[in-house]
Amino acid sequence: MSRTSPLRTLAFLAGLLAAALPARAEKLAAALSTPMVSITSNFAGTELTVFGSIAPDRGKAAPVGGYDVVIVLEGPRSGVLARRKERIFGVWINRSRRAYPDVPAFHAMASTLPLSMVVEPKEAIRLGLGVSDLRFGGHNENADAESRDFHDAVLRLQQNRGVYAEYPTSVSFLGDQLFATAIPIPAEVPVGTYEARITAYAGKRLVAQETLGLLVVKSGFSQRVADLAARWPVVYGLLSVAIALFTGWLGGVLFRRD
Numbered sequence: 001m002s003r004t005s006p007l008r009t010l011a012f013l014a015g016l017l018a019a020a021l022p023a024r025a026e027k028l029a030a031a032l033s034t035p036m037v038s039i040t041s042n043f044a045g046t047e048l049t050v051f052g053s054i055a056p057d058r059g060k061a062a063p064v065g066g067y068d069v070v071i072v073l074e075g076p077r078s079g080v081l082a083r084r085k086e087r088i089f090g091v092w093i094n095r096s097r098r099a100y101p102d103v104p105a106f107h108a109m110a111s112t113l114p115l116s117m118v119v120e121p122k123e124a125i126r127l128g129l130g131v132s133d134l135r136f137g138g139h140n141e142n143a144d145a146e147s148r149d150f151h152d153a154v155l156r157l158q159q160n161r162g163v164y165a166e167y168p169t170s171v172s173f174l175g176d177q178l179f180a181t182a183i184p185i186p187a188e189v190p191v192g193t194y195e196a197r198i199t200a201y202a203g204k205r206l207v208a209q210e211t212l213g214l215l216v217v218k219s220g221f222s223q224r225v226a227d228l229a230a231r232w233p234v235v236y237g238l239l240s241v242a243i244a245l246f247t248g249w250l251g252g253v254l255f256r257r258d
Contacts, residue, residue, distance in 0.1 A: 025057040026067075028208035030198045037185060038219040045187045048073065050110070051180035054200045054208060062176060063202040068118040069171050069179050070111045070129055070199045073214070074104045076192030082150050082157075098150040100137040105190045107131060107158070110167040110181045118201050127199070131155055131164045162186040191216050 030052030037046060054067050080103040084096045111118055115130050124133045137151065158164035163186065171181040194214035200207050 025060075026054055026200060026202075026208040027057065028052065028054045028198065028200050028210050030196075030210050030212060032196060032212055032214060035213070036215045036217060037189070038217055039189070039191065040219055043187055045189075046185045047182040048185055048214070049180060049182050050196060050198065050212075051178070052198060052210075053177045054179070055177045065203065066173070066176065067207070068112045068201045070109065070115070070118055070201070071171060071181060071183070072127075072129055072197045072199075073108045073183050073194060074106060074128075074197070075194035075214075076105055076190065077102050078105050078190075079103070080154055082154050084150070084153075096146075098137065098147070100154065103136050103154065104134070105192070106163045106194065107134065108165045108167070108183050110170045110183055112169065112171045112173070112179070114168045119204055119206075123204075123206070127197075129199075131159065131166055162188055163190075185216075189216055191218055 030050065033049035033051075037048070050071050050073075054069070056062055080100045082098045082100070109115075109130050111129075115124050115133075119127075119129065124130055125135065128134050132155065134155065136154075137147075155164060165184070167181070167183065171179055173179050192215075194216060196212040196214055197209065198212070199209040
């Protein structure tokens with residue numbers, strides 16, 4: 001009985017892998033207008049420009065209808081506690097609550113077309129593209145009514161705060177390959193590490209993707225105050241009390257009636 005050589009086995013596996021790979025090999029290159037957003041005491045929000053290019057492999061033709069691009073800017077993740085108030089004997093009180101330990105503090109989505117025209121719903125949920133596609137706390141299609149209510153309430157509150165948003169049709173192609181969009185960064189944006197996920201589709205089929213990093217930090221006086229509160233909380237507390245007392249005394253002197 002002859003033995004199959006390791007080299008022949010390796011060549012056979014390489015042939016299977018090559019057959020499994022798609023014939024088209026799109027190339028996606030993307031970049032951010034800045035790798036860091038600095039929050040100062042007078043920060044009122046800004047815009048982050050995401051731009052790039054997508055093209056088929058050399059010698060290949062672009063798909064009929066061109067490409068679609070979806071860009072998701074997300075992060076950082078933290079815990080959220082949702083409470084439900086009920087009216088008891090004319091008084092509104094907290095009756096139930098639900099804790100979510102891993103929720104993105106910021107989520108923005110921009111796309112060339114509405115998501116339903118770019119990607120299948122199940123794929124959008126799997127990748128967490130749109131706001132309604134986000135899943136946390138074990139939420140799924142089989143969740144009970146109360147779980148769905150809490151989940152939807154968290155999404156609604158984050159949207160009202162301006163930290164969850166969707167911008168369909170905001171990604172524009174400049175020619176056949178170059179694309180760009182501007183994602184608003186609100187003043188309430190939390191500090192931390194962010195992730196920009198750029199995905200390209202052709203006929204609702206994912207053909208290329210890239211991930212970029214963004215850092216949101218405090219700078220200037222705001223950063224010094226935050227450092228003081230974190231490193232010397234007792235000193236920060238005493239200074240806060242002293243400033244409050246001085247402000248009260250000064251107000252009394254300025255507006256004293258003789």
